[in-house]
Each structure stands twice: as C-alpha cells, then as structure tokens.
Amino acid sequence: xxxxxxxxxxxxxxxxxxxxxxxxxxxxxxxxxxxxxxxxxxxxxxxxxxxxxxxxxxxxxxxxxxxxxxxxxxxxxxxxxxxxxxxxxxxxxxxxxxxxxxxxxxxxxxxxxxxxxxxxxxxxxxxxxxxxxxxxxxxxxxxxxxxxxxxxxxxxxxxxxxxxxxxxxxxxxxxxxxxxxxxxxxxxxxxxxxxxxxxxxxxxxxxxxxxxxxxxxxxxxxxxxxxxxxxxxxxxxxxxxxxxxxxxxxxxxxxxxxxxxxxxxxxxxxxxxxxxxxxxxxxxxxxxxxxxxxxxxxxxxxxxxxxxxxxx
Amino acid sequence: xxxxxxxxxxxxxxxxxxxxxxxxxxxxxxxxxxxxxxxxxxxxxxxxxxxxxxxxxxxxxxxxxxxxxxxxxxxxxxxxxxxxxxxxxxxxxxxxxxxxxxxxxxxxxxxxxxxxxxxxxxxxxxxxxxxxxxxxxxxxxxxxxxxxxxxxxxxxxxxxxxxxxxxxxxxxxxxxxxxxxxxxxxxxxxxxxxxxxxxxxxxxxxxxxxxxxxxxxxxxxxxxxxxxxxxxxxxxxxxxxxxxxxxxxxxxxxxxxxxxxxxxxxxxxxxxxxxxxxxxxxxxxxxxxxxxxxxxxxxxxxxxxxxxxxxxxxxxxxxxxxxxxxxxxxxxxxxxxxxxxxxxxxxxxxxxxxxxxxxxxxxxxxxxxxxxxxxxxxxxxxxxxxxxxxxxxxxxxxxxxxxxxxxxxxxxxxxxxxxxxxxxxxxxxxxxxxxxxxxxxxxxxxxxxxxxxxxxxxxxxxxxxxxxxxxxxxxxxxxxxxxxxxxxxxxxxxxxxxxxxxxxxxxxxxxxxxxxxxxxxxxxxxxxxxxxxxxxxxxxxxxxxxxxxxxxxxxxxxxxxxxxxxxxxxxxxxxxxxxxxxxxxxxxxxxxxxxxxxxxxxxxxxxxxxxxxxxxxxxxxxxxxxxxxx
Ligand SMILES: Cc1ncc(C[n+]2csc(CCOP(=O)(O)OP(=O)(O)O)c2C)c(N)n1
Ligand code: SF4
Numbered sequence: 001x002x003x004x005x006x007x008x009x010x011x012x013x014x015x016x017x018x019x020x021x022x023x024x025x026x027x028x029x030x031x032x033x034x035x036x037x038x039x040x041x042x043x044x045x046x047x048x049x050x051x052x053x054x055x056x057x058x059x060x061x062x063x064x065x066x067x068x069x070x071x072x073x074x075x076x077x078x079x080x081x082x083x084x085x086x087x088x089x090x091x092x093x094x095x096x097x098x099x100x101x102x103x104x105x106x107x108x109x110x111x112x113x114x115x116x117x118x119x120x121x122x123x124x125x126x127x128x129x130x131x132x133x134x135x136x137x138x139x140x141x142x143x144x145x146x147x148x149x150x151x152x153x154x155x156x157x158x159x160x161x162x163x164x165x166x167x168x169x170x171x172x173x174x175x176x177x178x179x180x181x182x183x184x185x186x187x188x189x190x191x192x193x194x195x196x197x198x199x200x201x202x203x204x205x206x207x208x209x210x211x212x213x214x215x216x217x218x219x220x221x222x223x224x225x226x227x228x229x230x231x232x233x234x235x236x237x238x239x240x241x242x243x244x245x246x247x248x249x250x251x252x253x254x255x256x257x258x259x260x261x262x263x264x265x266x267x268x269x270x271x272x273x274x275x276x277x278x279x280x281x282x283x284x285x286x287x288x289x290x291x292x293x294x295x296x297x298x299x300x301x302x303x304x305x306x307x308x309x310x311x312x
Numbered sequence: 313x314x315x316x317x318x319x320x321x322x323x324x325x326x327x328x329x330x331x332x333x334x335x336x337x338x339x340x341x342x343x344x345x346x347x348x349x350x351x352x353x354x355x356x357x358x359x360x361x362x363x364x365x366x367x368x369x370x371x372x373x374x375x376x377x378x379x380x381x382x383x384x385x386x387x388x389x390x391x392x393x394x395x396x397x398x399x400x401x402x403x404x405x406x407x408x409x410x411x412x413x414x415x416x417x418x419x420x421x422x423x424x425x426x427x428x429x430x431x432x433x434x435x436x437x438x439x440x441x442x443x444x445x446x447x448x449x450x451x452x453x454x455x456x457x458x459x460x461x462x463x464x465x466x467x468x469x470x471x472x473x474x475x476x477x478x479x480x481x482x483x484x485x486x487x488x489x490x491x492x493x494x495x496x497x498x499x500x501x502x503x504x505x506x507x508x509x510x511x512x513x514x515x516x517x518x519x520x521x522x523x524x525x526x527x528x529x530x531x532x533x534x535x536x537x538x539x540x541x542x543x544x545x546x547x548x549x550x551x552x553x554x555x556x557x558x559x560x561x562x563x564x565x566x567x568x569x570x571x572x573x574x575x576x577x578x579x580x581x582x583x584x585x586x587x588x589x590x591x592x593x594x595x596x597x598x599x600x601x602x603x604x605x606x607x608x609x610x611x612x613x614x615x616x617x618x619x620x621x622x623x624x625x626x627x628x629x630x631x632x633x634x635x636x637x638x639x640x641x642x643x644x645x646x647x648x649x650x651x652x653x654x655x656x657x658x659x660x661x662x663x664x665x666x667x668x669x670x671x672x673x674x675x676x677x678x679x680x681x682x683x684x685x686x687x688x689x690x691x692x693x694x695x696x697x698x699x700x701x702x703x704x705x706x707x708x709x710x711x712x713x714x715x716x717x718x719x720x721x722x723x724x725x726x727x728x729x730x731x732x733x734x735x736x737x738x739x740x741x742x743x744x745x746x747x748x749x750x751x752x753x754x755x756x757x758x759x760x761x762x763x764x765x766x767x768x769x770x771x772x773x774x775x776x777x778x779x780x781x782x783x784x785x786x787x788x789x790x791x792x793x794x795x796x797x798x799x800x801x802x803x804x805x806x807x808x809x810x811x812x813x814x815x816x817x818x819x820x821x822x823x824x825x826x827x828x829x830x831x832x833x834x835x836x837x838x839x840x841x842x843x844x845x846x847x848x849x850x851x852x853x854x855x856x857x858x859x860x861x862x863x864x865x866x867x868x869x870x871x872x873x874x875x876x877x878x879x880x881x882x883x884x885x886x887x888x889x890x891x892x893x894x895x896x897x898x899x900x901x902x903x904x905x906x907x908x909x910x911x912x913x914x915x916x917x918x919x920x921x922x923x924x925x926x927x928x929x930x931x932x933x934x935x936x937x938x939x940x941x942x
Contacts, residue, residue: 003729003761003762004759004761005729005763021741052766053760053762053764053765053766054761056760061771068768069770069779072766073766074765075767075769076768076770077769077770077771078771079771082618082622085588085593085596086593086596087596089592089593089596093596093600093602093604094601097760097761118584284575284580285578285580289578290602290759292553293601293603293721293726300721302717302718303544303548303715304712304715306548306573306577308535308712312343312533312536312712
C-alpha cells in the first residue's frame with residue numbers, strides 16, 4: 001500500500017463529499033460572491049476526477065480566505081498574502097496532490113503581489129483563484145488594489161488617486177501559462193474554467209469577479225458578462241499571446257465602464273511547468289519527495305559518506 | 313613567544329585569494345598533526361578592502377583565535393585604488409602592513425610584499441620594529457610570481473616564504489594544491505612556491521626569529537570544518553531534503569552548502585523572492601510530511617516573523633536558522649555580534665511556542681542542527697538555531713568520527729493510513745488533527761494525499777477538528793496544550809547535556825556565556841585558574857525553553873558571576889534574570905560589540921579588574937556593566 005493511496009484513486013466523486021459533515025456556519029454575508037466560488041469549485045473538482053483527500057486547498061486571509069472552512073478537503077488557511085509560497089512548496093514536495101490556492105484581491109494583488117509575480121514567472125503547476133471584489137472585505141471596506149480610481153472609503157476619504165492594478169495583464173507578463181477571468185454570477189462558465197485550469201499543467205490564474213454587497217455595492221460585478229470564448233463577436237484564439245494581450249488591455253479599461261469580458265484569455269500548453277523544468281535540470285526527484293519519509297526501505301544517505309573526504 | 317603555537321595572519325585585499333590560501337594552509341597544518349583554529353576578518357566589499365585570516369596552530373587543542381598573533385604575511389591589496397584625501401575607505405595600499413601591526417606580538421615575524429607595499433607609508437615603522445624586536449623580511453613577491461607564472465600567485469609565493477621561515481615542509485602544502493588545482497595552474501604555483509622557499513633559505517637568516525611550527529600528533533583522524541558545514545551536515549543527516557532561502561550574509565553559507573548538495577541527495581532547494589516566501593515554503597513542504605528548513609540573518613529573519621507564528625499556531629514542524637551579524641538594520645554585514653537573541657526569542661505575535669538552540673563550537677553545531685530537527689518534528693513546533701558570523705566561518709579540526717552517525721528521517725507522530733483507519737483519532741467520521749493530546753501536548757498528524765486524514769490547518773485559533781473556533785474554553789484548552797510541549801522539551805533537553813561546564817567544580821566565581829564565545833571563555837577560564845583565580849564557566853546552548861534549574865544550580869555554587877556576550881544591551885544576561893527571577897545582584901556583564909569577537913586576554917583582564925579587584929572599566933573595546941543590585 002502506498003503511503004498516499006488517495007493520490008490517483010480512480011473513482012466517481014460525488015460533489016457532496018466536499019461538503020463538511022457538520023457544516024460550519026458560514027461567516028460570509030448573504031449574497032456574497034464567495035458562495036459562488038465555493039459552489040463552482042465543488043462542481044469542478046469531481047469533474048477533474050480529484051477526490052477531497054488528494055486535494056490541498058491553500059488560502060490566504062480575508063473573507064475569501066475562509067473558503068477552505070467550507071470545502072472539506074485537505075486545507076491550509078495560511079496568512080495574509082502568503083498562500084502561494086506555501087502552495088508552491090506543497091506541490092514540489094508531493095506533485096501528486098492537486099494544489100489549489102485562493103485568496104482575495106488585497107491578499108493576492110496587494111500584500112502578496114510579489115509572490116504572485118514570482119509564482120507566475122516560475123509557472124508552478126497549480127491553480128490560483130483570486131476573489132476580485134474590488135474591496136477589502138474582512139477589514140470592513142477599505143480600498144483595494146483593484147478598486148477603481150476615485151473610489152472613496154474610510155481610509156481614502158478623498159477618493160483613491162491610484163489606477164487599479166491590471167491583474168490579467170500582470171499575470172500574462174509575469175509568465176502565467178493560463179490566464180482567465182470569470183464571475184460568481186456566472187456559475188456554469190466558472191465551473192468550466194476552473195476545470196480547465198486544474199487540468200492545465202502550469203500556473204493557472206483565475207481572476208474571479210465576486211460581488212461584495214456589504215461594502216461595494218457600486219462595483220461592476222453585477223453587470224452582464226460576455227464570454228469571449230463563446231461569443232461570435234470575438235473570434236478569439238486563446239493561444240495567441242498578442243490577441244490575448246490586446247483584449248486584456250481592453251477589458252481592464254472597460255471593467256470600470258460597463259462591459260465586462262470573461263473567459264480564458266490565454267493558455268500555453270507547450271510551456272513546461274516549473275516542476276518539469278526542475279526535473280529536467282536534475283534539481284527535483286522523479287519520485288515524490290514526501291513518499292520517501294514513509295518508505296521504511298529507503299536508504300538515507302549520510303553526510304559522512306558523501307562529504308567527509310573534502311574536509312580531511 | 314615561542315614554539316608552542318603559531319598564529320599566522322595573512323593580510324591583503326578582499327578578492328586576493330586570502331581565504332582559499334589560508335584554508336589550504338590550515339588544512340596542511342591539521343594534516344601534520346596540529347590543532348588548528350581560524351579567524352576571518354573581512355569588509356563588506358567584493359574586491360579590495362582590508363581583509364585578513366588568522367590560522368592558529370598548536371600541539372594542544374585550541375578553542376579560539378588566541379590573543380594577537382606572531383607571524384604576518386602582508387600581501388598588498390591588488391585592488392586598491394589610490395584614494396582621494398579623506399576618502400571613505402582610507403589608504404588601502406598601505407593597510408595590509410599598517411593596519412595589522414598593533415596585535416603583532418613581540419619577537420614576531422613580518423613578511424611583506426615589497427613589490428606592492430612601501431613601509432615608508434607606515435608611520436614609525438622602523439622604530440616599532442626595533443622596539444618590538446620584530447623580524448622583517450621584505451620580499452618582492454609580486455615580481456617573483458610574475459616572473460614564474462602570474463602575478464595573482466603572490467599568495468603562493470608568500471606561503472613558500474612562510475614555510476622557509478617556520479620549517480613547515482613544502483610537501484605538505486604541495487599535496488593540498490594537487491588536490492585543489494588543475495594541472496595547468498598547479499605547475500607554476502609549485503614552481504613559485506619553491507623559488508620563494510629557496511630564495512629565503514639562501515639569502516636570509518631564518519634561524520633568527522623564535523617562531524617555528526610545533527609538532528603534534530592526533531590520536532584519530534581529523535577533519536577541517538566550519539560551523540556552517542556542520543549545520544548543513546547535521547540537517548542532511550536528520551533527513552532534511554528541502555530548503556528555501558534568500559541570500560544574506562552569513563546565512564548564505566549554510567544555504568549554499570545545502571543547495572549544492574541537496575539535488576544529488578534527491579532533495580529540493582529553492583531560492584525564492586524574499587524571506588517571507590522562504591519561510592512559507594519551508595512550512596508548505598513540512599505540511600506535506602517532508603523535513604524542511606529555511607533561515608536568514610537579522611534583517612531577513614525579521615521578515616520571517618509572521619510565517620514563524622503560522623508554524624506555531626498550525627503546529628507545523630519547522631527549522632529556521634538565524635546567523636547573526638552586527639545590527640541594527642544592515643549594521644555591519646560581515647562582522648559578528650550576538651545581538652539578535654531577543655529578536656529570535658520574541659519575534660512574532662502571541663505567546664510563542666518555539667525552541668531556540670545556540671551551539672558554541674563547530675562540533676556542537678552539528679549536534680544542535682540534528683537536535684533542532686528532532687525537536688521540531690517530535691513536538692511539531694518551530695525550532696531555531698541561532699549562531700553568529702564568527703561560528704559560521706571559523707574553521708577548526710574535529711575528529712572525523714564525530715560525524716560518523718546514522719541518518720534519521722523520522723518525522724515524528726505522523727500516522728500511516730492504517731493507523732488513520734484504525735486508531736481512535738476520528739470523531740464524527742472525521743480525523744481530528746488537534747485532539748488526542750498526551751502529556752507532552754503533541755497530537756497525531758496526517759499529511760495531504762493520505763486516505764482518511766483530511767483536516768484543515770489554520771493560523772486562526774481552531775478546535776480539535778481544525779475549524780476556526782473562538783470559544784473561550786477551546787481557546788484555553790488548545791493554548792494550554794501547545795504550551796505544555798515546552799515543559800516536555802525542557803525535560804528532554806535537561807538530559808541532553810547541552811550545557812557545558814568548564815573549570816574546577818568548586819570554583820569561587822563563575823562566567824556565564826552562550827554561543828560562539830564558548831571556546832574563548834574556556835581559554836580565559838584556564839588562564840585565570842593558572843593565575844590563581846578560581847573560576848568556572850557555563851555555556852548555555854538552549855535558550856528556549858531556558859534551562860532554569862541548571863543555571864540556578866551553577867549560580868548558587870559561586871559567589872559572583874560575569875556574563876560574557878557580544879552585544880551592547882546584555883541580552884543574554886537579561887534573559888537569564890527574567891527566567892530565574894533572582895540572582896540579578898550577582899550577575900555583571902562584559903560586553904563587546906565593535907565587530908570583533910572577544911580574545912581570551914580581554915576576558916581575563918575584564919574579569920580580573922572588574923570582579924576580582926573591583927576596579928575600573930577595561931579599555932574601550934569592551935564594556936563592563938555592574939550587577940543589577942550594585
Ligand atoms: C499582515 C496582515 N496585514 C493586515 C491584515 C488584516 N487583513 C485581514 S483581511 C484583509 C483584507 C482582505 O482583503 P481581500 O484580500 O481583498 O479579501 P476579502 O476579505 O475582500 O475577501 C486585511 C488587510 C492581516 N491579517 N495581516
Ligand atoms: S464583507 Fe463582502 S466579501 Fe466579505 S463576506 Fe461580506 S459580502 Fe462577502
């Protein structure tokens with residue numbers, strides 16, 4: 001019996017398996033977009049064929065960070081902005097585990113912005129969901145990196161002088177090999193995109209528009225969306241980087257004007273994931289590192305045998 | 313100054329090969345049967361700037377750099393630029409000769425490269441030579457090297473001269489050069505060394521100085537190691553196969569050794585974007601059941617405060633290294649200090665649940681590194697290794713057998729899938745990760761990918777099932793359980809003999825110290841006893857949880873004690889007083905924070921004037937702080 005028999009187990013997975021038996025009282029407000037993310041994730045995981053026990057959901061802090069309290073898989077609720085580094089190492093340590101990281105726009109694009117850029121650059125094989133509600137939810141409504149210019153809040157009483165961050169463009173330029181935007185009000189599309197993202201070998205970033213009815217009633221998260229992959233008006237090829245870039249620019253301007261385009265903007269299925277690159281240059285074992293600690297027969301090398309001669 | 317020890321100082325510019333030359337020299341002396349100890353002094357610059365390494369060699373065990381030195385090889389700084397009047401970095405050209413004279417002992421030897429150094433630029437050179445009875449050899453090492461090969465081989469020429477004067481056989485050095493150099497550069501190097509040797513033997517009086525190399529013999533095979541080597545090997549032997557880091561001196565040394573070796577051992581090393589990420593990666597890998605470490609030096613460790621708290625709250629085993637250097641802020645990047653003690657003990661929010669170990673010697677660094685992993689994984693707690701720039705880079709001989717140990721990859725109370733299925737760790741059909749607390753506070757854990765073990769780890773307070781929970785009773789129960797680990801660890805450590813006592817058991821006085829000052833303090837204690845003062849020393853290697861009983865027993869057995877540490881605010885003394893809650897009136901401090909570690913003579917002087925004679929402060933190199941009750 002392998003130490004990790006949950007990994008790669010072939011069986012039908014029922015979405016209810018992801019629902020905790022004793023469901024904790026959700027701390028999300030009624031009408032919060034976060035419910036939509038939870039729902040589509042519960043829908044997508046069984047479609048990808050992943051069981052709760054081979055899934056690790058790593059989250060940051062914020063309303064969004066509570067996601068893994070309501071999804072019964074392995075979970076790690078980390079600290080504000082740090083879900084990605086924790087998730088990266090988890091994947092390197094045991095690549096068989098499905099690693100999904102999630103957090104808010106403050107978490108991912110603000111305090112964790114540096115990690116976001118580097119995780120995308122390295123193209124770690126994981127899915128990263130950013131709940132973009134254009135506001136800090138849990139700390140009660142401060143301006144976030146995605147809040148529109150001029151946005152007024154208690155900490156920016158004169159209206160923000162900052163241009164909002166452009167998450168899709170940032171992700172693409174940083175090196176993510178899968179970039180998409182979806183919305184909680186569009187559960188079918190969200191579920192489809194989540195599934196594609198998890199099946200993708202490499203860093204899949206999803207900017208997930210979520211509404212925050214409590215602090216951000218004006219946000220565009222409620223307007224109708226156009227799916228670029230399905231609309232005939234956009235004869236769109238997501239493997240074309242230049243097209244993706246162009247459309248990202250457009251939608252990131254328009255998000256604050258009315259029309260919102262969603263869908264898979266970019267995917268590069270050729271680019272090897274970080275883990276594959278690392279294996280190629282001999283910096284990562286073929287067998288999952290974590291297995292070794294459960295293998296009683298594994299021969300652990302000693303420093304004495306390996307290095308002592310250099311010091312004699 | 314006599315034949316019983318050689319302290320050879322090679323001085324020159326950073327980047328001139330001072331470090332590698334001295335390392336070879338030290339190894340050759342070790343191989344010839346001597347005990348060696350090196351001390352490295354260098355500026356935070358890449359090329360140029362005054363640097364030196366001392367190699368102390370004796371037939372008897374040596375524990376510190378010693379006091380002063382008796383042989384100077386001044387090479388000249390090939391990267392020196394003619395400075396403007398009053399430029400920041402001073403007169404580089406003359407420094408290798410000018411800067412080193414104060415500590416050269418009477419009767420010592422000076423060899424200088426007359427091709428690069430001009431003694432007329434050194435104030436009162438002739439007078440000082442005469443006064444101190446120094447033996448001066450002015451040799452144009454630069455031309456000698458240039459004529460036979462390349463100018464950069466001046467250091468080899470210098471070694472040839474050293475051998476000629478001290479009687480070290482050239483063959484010892486040659487053998488090492490053969491191991492270390494490719495054929496192409498080996499030949500000219502050997503030639504240069506021989507030419508320099510012959511030149512000195514033929515044209516100079518080498519019998520005049522009373523400086524020669526003692527002879528010795530080891531009763532078992534020795535290896536030359538630094539504290540950083542020992543820490544890295546300790547980690548490897550404990551099964552650590554994952555490291556994440558970001559460079560910062562002097563932590564970089566451990567990070568480099570691990571990164572160079574882990575891939576061959578089937579492990580993973582990650583250089584990441586910053587220290588917050590580094591610590592978070594180590595947590596992520598450890599959460600998956602892998603033995604992992606990270607680390608940094610002061611400023612980088614400051615960034616790790618938050619992930620450190622996460623490891624405490626989620627009870628994720630984690631080893632973090634803190635290699636101290638002089639602060640605050642970036643302070644003096646290449647100079648040792650022990651001023652991050654409070655930083656490591658108290659950083660991060662909340663009540664801390666952590667282990668802090670401070671090895672005092674290279675041999676102990678290996679031990680402490682292994683112990684840090686054992687405690688982290690047995691107790692599911694972060695454990696930290698704190699040491700300083702001195703211990704990280706100093707080379708000394710240690711019996712090879714010290715490192716000949718079995719590996720240990722045990723990850724502690726982690727259940728197998730069979731155990732997850734059978735044992736009563738489940739409730740409501742779900743694995744309860746933070747329940748089942750034994751006496752020692754440790755709960756069983758599972759790792760992702762295992763059947764039947766799924767749970768949520770969270771940095772928020774949580775109930776036995778792992779769910780966020782702010783119920784007051786749950787909070788107190790969980791906090792008490794986590795705190796209980798510390799008592800169990802303290803009891804374990806008591807049996808470990810991590811406290812090193814040195815000197816006569818019934819001594820009148822005591823010296824208390826920690827970390828890299830151990831050897832220096834012990835040497836000082838020996839000298840004080842030889843001079844008729846009855847003193848013993850205690851080096852404390854476990855700082856959290858603090859060994860209260862053992863330290864109390866030590867202090868109760870003496871009249872007065874001096875606390876020796878390298879910082880300006882007496883942090884270790886403060887910790888001791890806080891933990892003991894008594895003895896403040898009998899503890900005074902001897903502090904040093906000028907960027908150089910203590911020399912034994914400074915401790916002898918400080919102890920004698922301040923404790924025995926109740927006298928005045930010593931010089932401005934060290935500072936005396938009287939007991940709290942005075
Ligand atoms: C280092 C740190 N700084 C600040 C906080 C306080 N904090 C908690 S949640 C949050 C904002 C979360 O906003 P966002 O990431 O957009 O998530 P949301 O709550 O909107 O889902 C902040 C600033 C913290 N927990 N840690
Ligand atoms: S504050 Fe906003 S983001 Fe947070 S739970 Fe309420 S609606 Fe959702």
